[in-house]
Amino acid sequence: MLPRPEIQRRRGAVSPTAAVGMLSVMSLVLVACGSGLATGGTATGADAVPTSTTGTTTTSRATPGSSTTTSTSTSVPEGSSTSGQAQNDEALGIGDDYFPDTGNPGYDVTSYDLTFDVDDDLVSFDAVAKIALTTTETLDELHLDLDGLEVSKATIDGAEVPHRRAGLDLVLTPEEPLKAKAAVAVVVTYGGTPEPRGSEVLGGLGWIGTPGEGSYVVSEPDGASNWFPANDHPSDKARFAFEITVPEGVEAVANGTRTGEETKGGRTTWTWSARDPMATYLATVAIGQYTFFEGQGPGGLPLLSAVADEVVEDEGKAGVEAVLGQLSQMVTVLSQRFGPYPFETYGAIVVGQPLGFALETQTRSVFGSDLWGEPVVQAHELAHQWYGDSVSLERWADIWLNEGFATMGEWLWAEGTGGRGGPPLSSGSAFGPPLNPGPDDLFEPAVYQRGGLTLKALRDAVGDAKFFQIMTTWAADHRLANATTDDFLALVEQVGGAQAKQLVNAWLTDPKPP
Ligand SMILES: [Zn+2]
Structure with missing residues (x-):
């Protein structure tokens, strides 16, 4: 995630003196990235107020706060397997x-196969989610996160089961x-018009649509x-495949490799498949009028942008090719x-909105x-x-492992093309500690800038050979998996010694950096 700096500065989250001081040594985009999308841009919920209905006519959603079990199927006894336990509506x-409500206990998802039949408004849909999972404990009930939409049917291992809502x-x-x-196959048939999930920090999240124009998905964090x-938590990564049917003449793009495009009776079905497991917030779909740009990266890596x-x-x-050519x-x-680049392909989705x-x-x-651009x-x-x-988060408190490292990536790209490898360490005193910033401050400059400077301080202390040994070992040891700050500190100590670990820890946690 990289929010636009102008919004950050308008909100005053970076003090003017700190911003001026840093502007003298690095480009604007490097200065500040943080919250504020609710007040800027057009990607707020106001643009995605549902204005259409869908073909879903069932009404099986339990009233929030009620304790009834509802199902569209009369053949399944309601609440038949609660073993006498009171149903929990939390x-x-x-x-x-x-994010106490997100994610669920007791299982690991292996794969999501998601099928969307998108309405002519290019926002609402009828959908089927096939979810393969493995239980880690005995489960009387299976919880999934689903905000809004209407569920018409759910099956477990082929048998229709009662379903209800309990909060999220x-x-x-x-x-x-x-x-x-146990390996368990879950199928949920559902549909409706997605309502952007509220986020005080980032505005609307999830599937965001503009009726008649299209939809796109941005979900970090929840x-x-x-x-x-x-x-819905990054600690449970899974493989994804998408089958998206849209009116002919409309493009649908998603993660991974494009595996098919077939038009029948005025409807086009696009299929996409992601080879490697990913966190739920990293899954995306974009629907609308798009042009594809293909290219090739090092080692024949397929590049595909929309x-x-x-x-x-x-x-x-x-002009587009000049930017994507980089x-x-x-x-x-x-x-x-x-x-080595970790995935099967790369590219950009550029939506038609700022x-x-x-x-x-x-x-x-x-x-x-x-x-x-x-x-x-x-x-x-x-x-x-x-x-x-x-390398994904095990818990959101470690967000600096994402944003500090990506900020270092900006500096290394700048350095590799003749620029500076980041601002001076002294600029770190403008920011609080990046570890455990709190759920409302995940995308604040402390996480990005002092997170990046934490790595720069490590580089200065141990030298390039050991620093890049740490960076590559971190990427290799936890490839396609999850890791924590403690894991990183252990690696720093192993390669750089106890003093290096102490230095990184101080940069991450002390009120003022060393
Ligand atoms: Zn980022």
Whole structure:
């Protein structure tokens, strides 16, 4: 995630003196990135107020706060398998106190196969989510995160089961409790018009649509549940495949590799598949008028970007190709610093609106029309593919492992193209500690700038050889997995010694950096 600096400065989250001091040593985009999207850009909920109905006519959603179990199927006894326990109408969580309702206990998702039949308004849809998971404990009920939408049917291992809502959760009740360590197939049939999830920090999250124009998805940190039933926490990564049917003449793009495009009876079905597991907030779809741009990165890496037609018209095809043409060199430069690029493909999705931010959606980052041409923003989101997407958070309090590393990625790209490798360490005194910033301050400059400076201080202390050994080992040891700050400190100590670990810890936690 990289929010637009102007918004940050307008909100005064960076003090004028700190900003002026830093402006003298680095570019504007490097200075400040943080919150404020609710007050800027056009990607707020106001643009996505649902104005249409969908073909979904069932009304199986339990009234929030009620204790009834509802189901569209009369053949399934209501509440038949609660084993006499009182039904809990609170959402369960996975145990991350930043977002207590998101994620769910008791299982790991292996894959999400998501099918969307998108209405002519290009916003609302009928959908089927096929979720393969493995239980980690015996479960009387299975909780998934789903905000809004209408569920018409749910099955577990082929048998229809009762479903109800409990806060953010969709609760499925199997006839018999699910055994621990069992492979379970869940299918949820649902639909409606997604309502952007509110976020005081970032405005609307999740599937954001403008009727008649299109939709796009940006979910960090907890927006995924507005468009599919999810175990919505980065600690449960899974593979994704998408089948998106839209009116003929409309493009639909998602993560991973484009595996098909078929038009029948005035409707086009686009299929996309992501080879490697990803966090729910990194899944994305964009629907509308897009032009595809293909290229090749180092080692034959397929590059595929989708740019909104209005952006192509504004910039000209050659202008778009000039910007996207840098991606191959960027992958080369960052691979030299971080190790092999972790995924099967890369590219950009450039939407036709000034979003005020960019997001590192896996293998295909999303950019607003206002930011996509900034090389430093492109470098930031590309760096996240190693740090954030491949090596993912175990808990949101460690967000600096994403943003500090991506900020370092900006500086390394600048350094690799003749610029400076980041601001002086003294600029770190303008910021509080980046570790555990609190859920409302995930995207504040302390996380980005002092997080990046933490790595710069480490580089200065141990030298380039050991520093880049740490960076590449971190990317390799936790590739396609999850890790914590404690894991990083252990690696720093192993390669750089106890003093280096102490230095990093002080940069992360002391009120003023050393
Ligand atoms: Zn970021």
